[in-house]
Amino acid sequence: MNIVKFEFVCSRPVPLYAYLCNQYLDYPQLDITINVDCNRYVIEASGEQQCLEQLADDIATHFLMSVWLQDSSIALIEQREGSQTAIPSPAAEMPFCEHCMPRFGDNQHAEFGQIGLVCTHCHGEQQLADHLLAMTTDDLAAISKQLITNGQIALTEQLSLSMRPIHSDNRPALLVCNPNTINAQFHLSERQVLALSSIEKPYITARPIDAHPQLKQPLYDLCFASDRLLVIITEMLRQQGLDWVFIDDKQRPEAMAFIDNHWVEVNQNASHSTEVCSKLKPLHDQACIALPAGKNYLAKHQHDCYQVARATTIASLKLNDEEMARCAFNSVLLEHQIDKNAAQVFFSRDYGGQIHTLDSKKQSQLFFALPELPLSGYEIYHQLEQSPQQTVLHKFKQQFPHDYLRLLDLKLTAKRNSFSSLLAVSAVILGLETDTLDSTTLSDALIAAALSHRGPNAPRVDFSLTRGEAHRSLNWCRMLGSLISFRLADDTPNSQQKLAFGIHDSFADYLANWIEHLDQNVGVKHVAITGNDWQNSMLAQRVQLRVGKNFKLITNQMLELEGNNYAVGALRLNKRRL
Incomplete structure (x- = not known):
């Protein structure tokens, strides 16, 4: 007699799916077994064809779409993996369902x-x-x-x-x-x-x-x-x-991000707790992290299980931007059981953007950090005027006086060494109209313009690296200068969209080249994607196409891109507790 297997592969536990699996143990006239393994829910059934068809219809009706569902399938199998033991799971608390x-x-x-x-x-x-x-x-x-x-x-x-x-x-x-x-x-x-x-x-x-x-x-x-x-x-x-x-x-919470063909949670404001199982050993028993907007997290470790929950007032670690990025890196490595030959691209609106590597000897190093832009557009203009971009800058002032004045009025309210801040300045340079010079609105305007572009081609915006004593950075004057040059050559709405797309595509292409360079030097098998700037769907899309072509992109599955991941990662941060 044929055994039919129904399989639902998820990136996170889905309590409803566990509840339904248990319910089907009592399905009449069929021999049913169930199993869950790494968020993969399985129902196996054998019996009369008519009953199997009815079961398939019921499963299609009751297994509602979950944002964590990555794949589902039906197959004929010869040997069962499940049993008739109920799956331990929290209550599937739903405010309503397809019945009511x-x-x-x-x-x-x-x-x-x-x-x-x-x-x-x-x-x-x-x-x-x-x-x-x-x-x-x-x-x-x-x-x-x-x-x-x-x-x-x-x-x-x-x-x-x-x-x-x-x-x-x-x-x-x-x-x-x-x-x-x-x-x-x-x-x-x-x-x-x-x-x-x-x-x-x-x-x-x-x-x-x-x-x-x-x-x-x-x-x-x-x-x-x-x-x-x-x-x-x-x-x-x-x-x-x-x-x-x-x-x-x-x-x-913030809106979901779509990375590497699956949805990822950016952050969660409601109180909750999460567990991550990993055989990688922690360096500390617990870690406390305080984030902007009054969010505090307390992480603990016990029996290969990393537990994290929202906390009230706590004595938290004092970490700089680089250490926060390393915590985010650690959290992804934990979930995927990786401790060497990886890189991280950390772009956050709250902490400086960085690229880290982890070599074959498990040593971490900062390769790249986004530069901190000046606080005001006036100072940005002043520094551009002192750079080799002076000629195109003066032409910009003459040809686009309205946007020149908007640039002078600009005050960067977001983290000034974030990708979002670079997009906000670029939006003013491109003349994208917004009802406010708020950094978030400006960066959103540039993302929206990029999403409006139709076609695969766009000008290649210059994202040249500068070499410092400790790490590399970005020559932002040169980048904005190249953007001004392209706008001077063609200033139409279609050109604005094409350049907005070109910023994302060019940066992703440069990023792919940097990762390939790192692969030759330290060996890179996985690239961790962390930070809430990845909510930018155009950035995620182009990086998936450019970087994901040669490297496996990995993200937080059980954790947030910007939240409890810092506390969990801090359990493996090589830093002495005070």
């Missing part, structure tokens, strides 16, 4: 708006606070009406909705009310739409269509309703003709 959401979330259903609707599958009603359970459909309709009438409403101390842009230091975020119109308003790939619809409901960065009548920012973070309250409210707003509303969630 069509009932309380569809305005055509008789039970629409019943936020406390009992579901025997996900038990989502048990997660609701008492005041939400007490809400009637009329109460929820009143909230929706108040939002439309007043233009803004606070649902909790942490969560607000608005009809107008909400002032924030973060990229503006939108809660989608009508998924059917999303592709008509934003440039989205199929994988982005699937991620938005996944059970995790992450934020995904997208570019609005050109000349959108309402959305003027270059990029937005989009999300779908993630709990019962928002499901009902967005459906009521959709009935009123709203496709989306602005959302301000103090607990929201």
